[in-house]
Amino acid sequence: MANQIARPIDAILPDLEALLGDRLSTNASLRDAHGRGEGMMDCLPPDAVAFPASTDEVSQTLKLCNAARVPVIPFGVGTSLEGHVAAPNGGLSLDFSQMNHVLEVHAEDMDAQVQPGVTRKQLNEHLRDTGLFFPVDPGADATIGGMCATRASGTSTVRYGSMKDNVLALEAVLADGRVIRTANRARKSAAGYDLTHLLIGSEGTLGVITEITVKLHGIPETVAAAVCPFPSVESAVDCVIAAIQMGVPMARMELLDALSMHAVNAYAKLGYAEESTLFLEFEGNPASVAEQVETLKSIAEDFGGNDFQWADKPEDRTKLWTARHNLYYAALALKPGVRSLTTDVCVPISNLAQCIHQTHVALDASNLTGLILGHVGDGNFHTLLLHDPEDATEKAEAERLNAAIVEQALALDGTCTGEHGIGMGKTKYLSTELSQDAVDVMGSIKHALDPNNILNPGKII
C-alpha cells in the first residue's frame, strides 16, 4: 500500500480480513473510486473498502473499528454532491453494494423492508407487479440507504414528501456495534424519541443504516405530463406559486431556465423552446387529472404560459423526465472539462421568485456560466455553477457565488440545503443558519452516540 505512515487501520486489517475475506480490499483504484462522490471536492480515499454482506458483519466491523479508532464511511453508489463519502481522516469505506436485497414487501400494508444498497429504480422494478411504487426521486439512481442518510428528496416531493416522510423505521448499527431498531411497522407511534428521524439526514455520523422500512404508494390510474415555456423565470415561478396556493395536487413541478433548456436540447438533440420552462406532471383518476390540467392551464395562461407540449404515453413521459434528469450531465457537456458546483437552497415559496431573481442578477455579474433548475413546488432550486476545476480563480468564483446564494436564501428565511445535505461542503453555513447553540446540540448528540468520532468524521459537525 502506498501510504507508509502507521495508520489506525493497520492494527485491525488482519481481523477485518478474517471477518470479510475477499470482501475487503486496499486496492488503490478501488479506494480512489470510494473517495469522492459527484461533487467538486477533491478525492480523499479511504485506507480500505469493505463490502459487508449482513448486519452482523457491519456490527463486527464497527466493533473492530471503534476499538482501534478507525473512521468508518458508509458508501451507497457515490452520487453525493457534498463530499459525504470522502475520507478526510482515512479509514474504512463500507460499500453496501452486496447488501442490496428487497427483504419483504407487505403490499396490504403498503410498506417494504429493504437493505441499504437497494437503489430506488431497483426497488420500483421489484414492485412492478404489486401496483405500488416508492415515490422519492432525486434524479440519480441512488441507494435507499444513501437517500436516508442525506434526507434526500426530488421531483416528486411536492406530492409525496421527502425521505423523512417515506420511511417508517430503520435498523442501524451504532459506533460500538450495537444494533438498534428505531420503530416497527405501525403507521404511527408515540413511543419514545424519534430515532428514525434523528438518523434520517445524519449522513452516517450517528449510526450505519442496515435496513429500511419504506412506505409505498399506489400507482396512479392516470398520469399526464407536459412542458410549457414562460416569458420569464419569474412568471414560471408565479404560476407554480398560484397552483400550490390553489391546492392543485401536482405530482411534479420542475423549473428549468433558458440556458438549462439549451443544454437539454443540445445534449439529447431535442427541440424544446429555449425559454424558462416548467416540466409538469399530473396524476389521479381520469376525471381528477382532467380537472387539474384545466385548472393549471388557466393559471399558466395568466402568467403567459400557453404552449403546452403533452406527453401522454409512458414512453413520451420517460423521454421528457429523462431529459430533465440528465440536465446535470447536459450542463457539464456545455463546456469540455468543466465541473459543476451545485447550489441547493430552499426558501418559503413566497420568497422563491425573489431568490431566483437575485441569483440571476449575481450570475449576470459573474464571468461563470450558471444554469438554474428547481423543484419549485417545494421552494428548492439548484444553480449549476460551471467552472474549470484546475483554475483556482474560477473555483474561487464558484465558491463565492455559492456563498452569496446561500446568504440570500438565509436572509429569505430559507436553508443552505434543501436536499443535498451538509457533508463537508456546508459545515460553515450550519451555525449561521441555525445558531451555534443548535450546532452545539448536534455535537452533544454526536458525542453521546459516537464518543470516539469514528462515524463519518468531518461531516455535518
Add this chain to the structure above:
Amino acid sequence: MANQIARPIDAILPDLEALLGDRLSTNASLRDAHGRGEGMMDCLPPDAVAFPASTDEVSQTLKLCNAARVPVIPFGVGTSLEGHVAAPNGGLSLDFSQMNHVLEVHAEDMDAQVQPGVTRKQLNEHLRDTGLFFPVDPGADATIGGMCATRASGTSTVRYGSMKDNVLALEAVLADGRVIRTANRARKSAAGYDLTHLLIGSEGTLGVITEITVKLHGIPETVAAAVCPFPSVESAVDCVIAAIQMGVPMARMELLDALSMHAVNAYAKLGYAEESTLFLEFEGNPASVAEQVETLKSIAEDFGGNDFQWADKPEDRTKLWTARHNLYYAALALKPGVRSLTTDVCVPISNLAQCIHQTHVALDASNLTGLILGHVGDGNFHTLLLHDPEDATEKAEAERLNAAIVEQALALDGTCTGEHGIGMGKTKYLSTELSQDAVDVMGSIKHALDPNNILNPGKII
C-alpha cells in the same frame, strides 16, 4: 406551604418570584390541578406553578432550576392520558396559558408561527378568514405545544398525518436555558440533524418548546360525513382496509364498537344503531367527493354496511363529530364514579382486525367493561377500560388487560402507543417494543442534553 421538608425549589423561590411576580404560585389547589392529566394516574403535584409570558422568561426560569436541580414540567391544558404532567419528584410546573398567541400567519406559504399555549381550536378560529386550517385533531382541545410534545395525532391523521408531519420548525429552551431554533420556514431542509423531530414526541424531557411553526392546509371545497353500521367489528375494519388499499383519500375513518355507540346515544340522546359503526368523512372538490362516496359505498356493501346516514350541512357534521369526540366522557357516564384506563396500540393495518378481535375476546373474559374505538385508517385503536379507581382489584384488572393488549400488539408488529405517548404509564413497555439498546440510546441523548435530569424527570426513560 404544606410540605415542610427542604426541597431544591426552596433555594430559588425568591429568585423565581423576582422574575415572575404573581405569575408564580404555590397555592395547593393550583398545584393539585397541575399534578395530573386526564389519565388514571394518581395526582403528583409540583411544588409550584409558573406562568411564563415569554421565551426569555422560560430561559431565565430554566437557568435557575438547572442550577438548583429543580425538576421542570411543561403544562398545556392537561389533557395527557399517560401522566406526562405529573411531578413525581416535585419541582416547577410551567403552565403555558399566558403564552397563547398566534404570532404570524403566512397564508401564501401555508404556515403559521404560534406559541405553545395556543389550542388547536383557537388556532383554527384565528385562521377562519384565510381559507386555511390546521388539521391535527386529537379530539380534546389540546395545546399545540402539548400536541408537539406527545407527537399527537387523531381523527384526521389518515389524511393529513400527525404532529410529526405538520410541524416545520420549533423554538425550544434547553435545560441550561439556551434557546435554539431547529429549522426555518423552508418546506424542506437537509441541514444537519433533525432536531425538530427529535423534540416532537420527547414529552418535555429534552427541551421546553416555546414556539412552533406549523403547516396549514387549504379548507376543502366540499365535505361530506356519514355514519354506517356494520354487522361486526371485523367487517367494519375490513371495509376500512379495502378503502385504504384502493387509495380512497378518506379524510376521517373512525370505528366505534356497539357498546361505544350505546354510550354515545345515552350521553347525547341520539338514536344511532347500536352496532359496530364507522364514522366517515370525505373531502375534496364536488366531483371528487361524489366519486369517493360512490367507491366507499360499494366497498361497504361488500362488507354488509348499507345503512349510511349522511350529514351534509356543517351543523350536522359538527353534531356527528361532537358525538364521536365526546365518547370518552360518554363512556365515563355509563357508570357513576368510574375512570378509564385508555389503551392506545397501533398495528400494521393488515393485523388490525386480528388485534381488535383478540381485544374483544380478552374483554369478554374479563369482568370489566371495555369500549373500543379507533382511528382505524391508521391501524390505531383505543380501549376504554372502565374501572372503579378506589377498587384495587378492578384497577389491577384494567392494568392486566392493558398489558395483554400491548403484548398482542407488539406480537403483531405494532406499538404500545400510537399517539398518547409513553409518559409514566408505558415506560415498562418501551424496551420490549424497541430493545434495551434503543432505550439506552434515548438515555444517552437525554443525558447529553439534560445532564442534571431536570426536564420532566420520570417520563419516557
